[in-house]
Every structure is written in C-alpha cells, then in structure tokens.
Amino acid sequence: MVKSNSNNMSAVIVNNISKKYKVEKSQVTALNTVSFEVLKGELFGIVGPDGSGKTSLFRVLTTLLLADSGNASIEGFDIVKDYKIIRKKLGYMPGRFSLYHDLTVEENLSFFATIFNTSIAENYDLIKDIYQQIEPFKNRRAGKLSGGMKQKLALCCALIHKPSVLILDEPTTGVDAVSRKEFWEMLQRLKAQGITILVSTPYMDEASMCDRVALMQNGQILAIDKPDQINLQFSKPLWAVKAASMYNLLKTFKKWEAVESCYSFGEYYHVVMKSDLNGSDVIKSYLLQQQFLDIEVHQITANIEDSFMALMNKSHD
Amino acid sequence: MKQFFAFVKKEFFHIWRDKRTLFILLGMPITQIIIFGFALTNEVKNSKMAILDFSKDAASSQLVQKMSVSKYFDATTVLTNYQEVLPVFKKGKIKMILVIPQHFANDLQHGNQAHIQLICDGSDPNVANTLSTYASAIIKDFQTAIVKEQKLPYRIETDIRMMYNPELKGAYSFVPGVMALILMLTSAMMTSIAIVKEKEMGTMEIILVSPLRPFGVVIAKAIPYMILSMVNVVTILLLSVYVLDVPIRGSLLLLLSEGLLFTITSLALGLLISSITDSQQVAMLISLMGLFLPTTVLSGYMFPIENMPLPLQVMSNLVPAKWFYSIVKTIMIKGLGLSYVWKETLILIGMTVFLFGLSIKKFKTRLS
Numbered sequence: 001m002v003k004s005n006s007n008n009m010s011a012v013i014v015n016n017i018s019k020k021y022k023v024e025k026s027q028v029t030a031l032n033t034v035s036f037e038v039l040k041g042e043l044f045g046i047v048g049p050d051g052s053g054k055t056s057l058f059r060v061l062t063t064l065l066l067a068d069s070g071n072a073s074i075e076g077f078d079i080v081k082d083y084k085i086i087r088k089k090l091g092y093m094p095g096r097f098s099l100y101h102d103l104t105v106e107e108n109l110s111f112f113a114t115i116f117n118t119s120i121a122e123n124y125d126l127i128k129d130i131y132q133q134i135e136p137f138k139n140r141r142a143g144k145l146s147g148g149m150k151q152k153l154a155l156c157c158a159l160i161h162k163p164s165v166l167i168l169d170e171p172t173t174g175v176d177a178v179s180r181k182e183f184w185e186m187l188q189r190l191k192a193q194g195i196t197i198l199v200s201t202p203y204m205d206e207a208s209m210c211d212r213v214a215l216m217q218n219g220q221i222l223a224i225d226k227p228d229q230i231n232l233q234f235s236k237p238l239w240a241v242k243a244a245s246m247y248n249l250l251k252t253f254k255k256w257e258a259v260e261s262c263y264s265f266g267e268y269y270h271v272v273m274k275s276d277l278n279g280s281d282v283i284k285s286y287l288l289q290q291q292f293l294d295i296e297v298h299q300i301t302a303n304i305e306d307s308f309m310a311l312m313n314k315s316h317d
Numbered sequence: 318m319k320q321f322f323a324f325v326k327k328e329f330f331h332i333w334r335d336k337r338t339l340f341i342l343l344g345m346p347i348t349q350i351i352i353f354g355f356a357l358t359n360e361v362k363n364s365k366m367a368i369l370d371f372s373k374d375a376a377s378s379q380l381v382q383k384m385s386v387s388k389y390f391d392a393t394t395v396l397t398n399y400q401e402v403l404p405v406f407k408k409g410k411i412k413m414i415l416v417i418p419q420h421f422a423n424d425l426q427h428g429n430q431a432h433i434q435l436i437c438d439g440s441d442p443n444v445a446n447t448l449s450t451y452a453s454a455i456i457k458d459f460q461t462a463i464v465k466e467q468k469l470p471y472r473i474e475t476d477i478r479m480m481y482n483p484e485l486k487g488a489y490s491f492v493p494g495v496m497a498l499i500l501m502l503t504s505a506m507m508t509s510i511a512i513v514k515e516k517e518m519g520t521m522e523i524i525l526v527s528p529l530r531p532f533g534v535v536i537a538k539a540i541p542y543m544i545l546s547m548v549n550v551v552t553i554l555l556l557s558v559y560v561l562d563v564p565i566r567g568s569l570l571l572l573l574s575e576g577l578l579f580t581i582t583s584l585a586l587g588l589l590i591s592s593i594t595d596s597q598q599v600a601m602l603i604s605l606m607g608l609f610l611p612t613t614v615l616s617g618y619m620f621p622i623e624n625m626p627l628p629l630q631v632m633s634n635l636v637p638a639k640w641f642y643s644i645v646k647t648i649m650i651k652g653l654g655l656s657y658v659w660k661e662t663l664i665l666i667g668m669t670v671f672l673f674g675l676s677i678k679k680f681k682t683r684l685s
Contacts (some may be wrong), residue, residue, distance in 0.1 A: 063683065064683050065683060083530070097519070098518065117320065
C-alpha cells in the first residue's frame with residue numbers, strides 16, 4: 001500500500017506535533033506545535049540544548065511515543081496508523097547506547113540483521129566503510145568497546161536493514177573529537193547513497209555540516225534554514241570583547257543599558273549592542289571609563305552558535 | 318520464524334554468559350532439596366533421652382534396650398536420682414527422661430500393673446508431643462510382647478496405617494513444595510527481570526522499532542527459561558528419587574506435563590510483572606513479595622490451609638502453587654492419574670490463559 005503524498009520530495013513531514021509529559025503533578029511541554037519537512041536524501045540536523053525536546057521528537061517520529069496532537073508521516077506513511085510499515089523502513093539509533101553489552105560486536109550485528117529479516121552479507125556494502133573500522137574487534141563484547149566504537153557499531157546496527165530514513169539521536173554525545181569528525185564524514189557518505197538522515201546534536205559546530213538545521217528550544221523550533229542562511233539572519237553587528245578582568249567585564253556588560261546581549265564564547269565575550277552605530281568605539285570608551293585594562297574589541301561575523309543565542313533571547317522576550 | 322530463533326538464541330547467550338545467575342538458577346533446586354531433606358526437618362530423629370532406672374531388673378533393662386535401638390531415641394545418658402532431673406533439662410540437650418520405679422518387673426508380673434513416667438521438655442510442644450507418642454508406642458509394643466500368651470477379655474487393638482507415606486517422611490510433602498517454589502522463582506522472577514532489563518538498557522527501544530511482533534518477543538524471551546525450568550524439574554525429581562527415597566508412584570509423563578503447565582503459568586506471571594514495571598529492582602521486589610511469599614505461605618506445604626482463617630483460605634485459591642502442589646502430591650505420592658487432578662489442571666490452564674492474554678494485551682508496542 002503506497003500512499004500518494006502532496007509533496008513527493010519530502011521524506012519526513014511533521015505537522016504541528018505537540019507532546020506533554022506529566023512530571024510529578026505538573027505538566028511539562030516537551031514539544032510545542034513542531035512542524036518541519038525533511039527532503040529526500042537530505043542531511044537534516046536538529047540542534048538544541050539538553051531538554052529542548054529533540055529526543056521526544058525522535059521518539060514520536062520512530063513511533064515509540066504517541067503525540068498529543070498533530071500528525072507526521074515518513075515516506076508518506078502516517079506515524080500512528082502505519083507504524084508497522086514505518087518500523088520496517090526506519091533506522092533508529094537512540095541517544096543512549098542501546099545494544100547488548102554481553103553480546104560480541106558480530107553477534108549484535110547479526111542479531112539486528114536477522115530481526116530485520118536480512119543478513120550481514122546482504123547489505124555489507126552499505127556498512128562496509130564503518131564496519132571495517134570495528135571488524136578487528138568483532139569478537140569483543142560490545143560493552144567493552146570504547147565510546148566511539150560503540151557509536152560506530154550502533155550505526156552499523158541501525159543501517160543493516162538498509163533503511164530509507166535514518167534517525168540518529170545525539171550520535172556524537174560523549175564521543176571524542178576525532179571520532180566525531182569521522183562520524184560526520186560517514187554520515188556524508190551515507191547521504192551520498194540516498195539515505196535521508198535526521199540527526200540531533202547539542203553541539204553547535206556540528207550543525208554547519210548539515211544541509212539544513214532546525215534550531216530547537218523548549219519544545220519549539222526557532223528557525224529552520226541552511227546553516228549559512230541562519231547566520232545571515234543575524235542582523236546586528238557582533239563584537240568580540242576581551243579585557244584583563246573577565247569576570248568584572250561580564251558584570252559591567254550586564255548592568256550597561258546599551259548592551260542587548262552578552263555571553264561568553266571561548267576567551268571572548270560576544271556582545272550585541274542595542275544601537276548599531278560605531279560599536280567598537282562606544283564599547284572601548286565605556287570600558288576605559290570603567291577602568292578596565294588590556295581592552296580588545298573587534299567585529300566578527302556570527303556563527304551558528306551566535307545565531308542560536310540571538311534566537312533564544314528573542315524567544316524569551 | 319528465523320527472527321524468532323535468532324531472538325531465542327540471543328536470549329540463551331544472555332543466560333549462558335551470566336555465569337553467576339546461571340549457577341544460581343541451576344544450583345538452587347539442588348541446595349533447596351538438600352537443605353530441606355537433611356537440615357530443615359520437623360521429623361524427630363535420634364533425640365537425646367535420659368534413663369532413670371530405679372528398678373534395674375530384667376524387664377526394665379529390656380525396655381531401655383528397646384528404646385535405645387529405635388532410631389528416634391538416643392538413650393545414652395543414665396541418671397541415678399531425681400535431683401539430677403532438673404539440671405539435665407536446664408542444660409537443654411535432653412528432651413525426655415524415662416523414669417522406671419523400683420520393682421518394675423515384680424509389679425508387672427505379679428501385680429499386673431506397673432508404672433512408668435515420661436518427663437518431657439515442654440518448651441517445644443510439638444517435639445515433646447511427638448516424643449511422648451513414640452515412647453508410648455514403644456512401651457505398648459513392649460507390653461504386647463509380654464502379654465502375648467495371656468488372653469485378656471475385652472481388648473481393642475488399634476492398627477494404624479499411614480497410607481501413601483507409612484514412615485511419615487517429611488520429604489513426601491516438601492518435594493512437591495520445593496518444586497512449586499523453584500519453578501515459580503526461575504520462571505516468573507527470571508523472565509520478568511529479563512524483559513525489564515531490555516527496558517532498562519534501552520535495547521527495548523530498538524526491538525520495538527523492529528518488525529518483530531510483541532507476541533514473538535514475549536514468547537522468545539520465555540522459551541529459554543521454560544527449558545531451564547524443565548531441567549530443574551528433572552533435577553528435583555532425580556534428587557528426590559535417588560537421594561531422598563521419595564518414589565514417583567504415578568505416571569512420570571503426566572508429572573512432567575503438569576510441571577510444564579505450571580512453568581508456563583509462572584512464565585505468564587513473570588511476563589505480566591515485566592509489563593507493569595520499568596526497573597529490575599521493582600520487578601524483583603514484586604516477584605519476591607507477590608510470588609515467593611504466597612507460594613511458601615499459602616500453597617499448603619508449610620502450613621496447612623485447613624487451619625487458616627477463612628479469608629486466607631479463600632485467598633489461597635488464587636495462588637497457582639496451591640493447585641500445583643496438590644497435583645504433584647496426588648500424582649507423585651499417591652500414584653493417581655489424570656482423572657484425580659483434572660480439576661486442578663483445568664484451574665491452572667485457566668489461570669495461564671488469563672495471565673498470558675493479559676500480559677500480551679499489556680505489552681506496550683510503544684514506550685509509554
């Protein structure tokens with residue numbers, strides 16, 4: 001049963017999904033009228049801090065949770081009505097390492113291959129690049145693998161049945177920088193094979209590797225666009241400021257009415273002024289007046305994290 | 318079907334690789350049988366008794382001799398006067414003292430009436446009761462031997478025969494009990510823990526997203542424990558036949574099938590527990606409180622149900638072990654066939670169907 005869809009280009013369509021949890025008598029809104037579309041073959045990122053609703057969204061999409069309202073479809077199949085079909089088409093890698101610790105690498109993989117009605121040999125091409133890296137340890141128990149290797153094995157297991165849509169919940173959390181980079185390269189290769197990938201991450205720097213990103217906070221999507229387009233939305237000049245006493249500097253900025261926002265970023269503070277005019281001079285003279293030493297101010301272009309902070313502040317107002 | 322077997326195989330790996338749990342599962346019936354068979358017994362054997370013989374004649378020494386050769390008594394301590402009685406009891410080792418007054422043989426032969434006193438340690442009423450009954454029986458036996466040649470008018474001889482268990486062995490009642498207990502523990506507790514473990518580890522998330530059907534998952538989880546439980550049934554039967562001398566009088570096949578039925582009942586209970594809990598600790602606690610206690614207390618093998626207050630008697634009907642206990646006793650000890658246990662069997666089948674239906678219905682195809 002193949003359903004015709006209004007937009008044949010979309011692999012995932014999410015429409016006004018809301019989900020509330022009950023936590024000790026009070027209600028928590030995990031998802032608040034979330035809507036977006038993921039195109040076929042797209043690498044779509046969902047970026048947001050912990051507790052922003054990424055995992056809940058993925059659980060709704062993987063048919064593990066029922067939404068309170070709204071609807072969604074994957075490859076044209078409704079996530080509630082056609083959940084059985086979707087479960088065959090989907091590759092899902094939960095945020096927590098969810099394989100059997102007491103089974104070996106190979107046993108885990110062949111188990112997941114079998115329950116998805118396939119075999120390792122059948123889809124070996126798809127996982128070859130990734131599996132070759134962990135193959136030397138194929139007789140090791142999965143619980144004894146390093147963090148990066150665990151994620152690679154989990155990815156193999158999620159891929160073994162050749163899913164058309166791959167949903168990865170924070171695959172790089174807790175993984176070292178080198179493995180993270182490798183992991184994203186693998187995602188790019190999978191994308192090249194035509195698999196639609198929906199991936200969430202709390203790391204802003206990873207967002208720039210996606211085709212499009214959705215910025216998510218408090219169960220709401222703040223913006224969806226290509227990473228560089230999101231940066232363009234950042235309309236005001238951004239200043240990186242540094243001085244000898246960083247702690248006092250932050251306190252000063254918080255008190256100063258002319259400052260719109262200020263947050264730390266590496267060794268600098270990123271500052272947005274309410275008025276666009278001559279920010280550098282205004283900041284320098286004000287800080288000199290406040291008797292700061294070693295003042296350094298220069299303009300920078302916004303990166304995805306700056307955009308995210310700006311959007312977050314906007315949604316708070 | 319291939320998926321199903323892959324799941325069963327995986328389940329066996331889990332059990333096999335967790336050597337400690339496997340050891341407990343397979344060792345439990347052996348230790349239980351041995352502990353109940355040899356250590357925890359309410360039978361009276363080799364009780365220490367003392368003799369206070371004032372008569373010291375042929376008849377009295379004959380009686381003492383008869384007492385000490387019986388396996389119930391160990392008559393090694395000999396007292397010389399009444400002053401020693403209290404100190405001996407205070408020490409606590411001696412449970413009974415046989416007092417034979419002077420001129421015992423003389424009174425017996427010429428007076429036609431002799432007296433004997435039994436002094437028991439009443440601080441444990443059951444033991445005291447049993448000991449005095451055994452002693453009286455031996456004395457009566459002794460008397461019968463003496464008066465054999467004489468024909469007394471009006472005499473009632475009571476002939477007591479203990480059907481099915483002439484020696485009144487405790488093993489006859491605890492073997493079925495231990496069997497019910499072990500099956501309940503291995504099947505119900507271990508299955509519930511095994512399923513909840515998948516929830517705790519997060520693997521359930523992937524299993525749910527797979528095309529496996531819930532029914533298949535549940536059955537595949539239960540099969541290894543069913544096999545393990547049947548191994549335990551066989552171990553218990555072998556131990557009871559060859560170590561405890563408890564015979565299997567009825568059909569072995571019927572006994573094994575009833576064992577299988579009860580295993581499935583317990584599995585269904587375990588599945589139900591797993592579907593309503595989310596952590597291994599809670600599953601274990603519920604299994605212990607909700608299954609272990611009723612199984613030991615309300616199945617009838619430790620405390621007779623007939624003596625319980627009515628509400629407890631009614632409640633005991635809900636305990637599957639009660640019915641299984643009665644089935645095993647009937648088949649194994651009494652040697653009767655299916656026609657005597659069909660009612661209990663039907664009740665167990667009914668319970669199993671109900672529990673299985675409920676747990677399949679309760680098994681969540683989603684996370685919450």
